[in-house]
Amino acid sequence: MSDSIIVPYQLLQKKIYDRLVLAGIVPEQAQIEADIMTEADLLGVPSHGVRMLPPLLKALADERIIKTPQFTTVRQFGAIAVLDCNNGPGRYASQKAMQQAITLAQEFGVGVCLAKNTTHWGRAHAYANRAAQAGFIGVCTTNAIPTMAIGGATKAVIGNNPLAIGIPGKVSDEPIVLDMAMSQAAVGKVGTWLREGKNLPGNWGIDAEGKPTNDAKAILGGAVLPMGEHKGAGLALMFELLTAALAGAAFTHQIRSNDSSGLDPQASKIFIALNPAAFIDPTEFHQHSADFIAYLKTEAAPFSYPGERGWQTRDKQLVEGVELHNEIVQQLNSVGISFD
Helix, strand or coil: CCCEEEECHHHHHHHHHHHHHHCCCCHHHHHHHHHHHHHHHHCCCHHHCHHHHHHHHHHHHCCCCCCCCCCEEEEEECCEEEEECCCCCHHHHHHHHHHHHHHHHHHHCEEEEEEEEECCCCCCHHHHHHHHHCCCEEEEEECCCCCECCCCCCCCCECCCCEEEEECCCCCCCCEEEEECCECCCHHHHHHHHHCCCCCCCCCEECCCCCEECCHHHHHCCEECECCCHHHHHHHHHHHHHHHHHHCCCCHHHHHHHCCCCCCCCEEEEEEEECHHHCCCHHHHHHHHHHHHHHHHHHCCCCCCCCHHHHHHHHHHHHHCEEEEHHHHHHHHCCCCCCC
């Protein structure tokens, strides 16, 4: 018996959208939430996809996420804006913030939007990708609930604060997009490997007693470890300062004290858009970048640029349907979504 099912992508997208509307999310916001949530599964990253719907619905029911948030621009200074997102749906807020950065970059060559009082954005890739597909270089990061041990800590003391960078590609819908947590592996990836019964490398995390382990369940009850040891730890710290400190908002441990579920209310995010046309003719930029990727594919074969496997998975699953693990299907069933 298979441990997964195949669902047509448009059907999956509509099911998620309909359920969000039923939960009281207005159509525009529900569409963006559904698009970004299902996109993660489409690109082969189920850790940040539709499995996140049930906790989102619970947070909406508990009013820990504001269904109809009132966004406020609290500061505007040239190419910089500070946006208070009122703890609304995180994917919608993040797309709006990146779009504001892009709008500023159209005028100034660079745009920066610092978003405070946000909730979980799903996958960082989504926002850098949207900037890149629009022809801009996109950069974004966020702070989050503590999941990572650094320094001499034997427990989680800081978020793994992901970073995404999107570079427009020669093919507009296949940009170069790096998306990585500051840990050896994202917490969601540890959960995916647990669900799929895979053995983890020994340097991914520690258990609740602070001891190294390759047991995924034990890591989820303990903490992940930073990539490159002090390097990942240092970057996580810097991203905390570029988000929470710059916004005058909650740091990682303060987010947890308010809500330990991983919803990350009161988190802060920064979105940066660069307009290539302010630096160079965009066509020349695209060709120059493509030439370097071609060089790497020749000299470092087999080589895939960041995001390339996702575009390949997308193209395959748009035709064949999106693969959903049975455990995720059951989670969706629990909130009234079925594929019978």
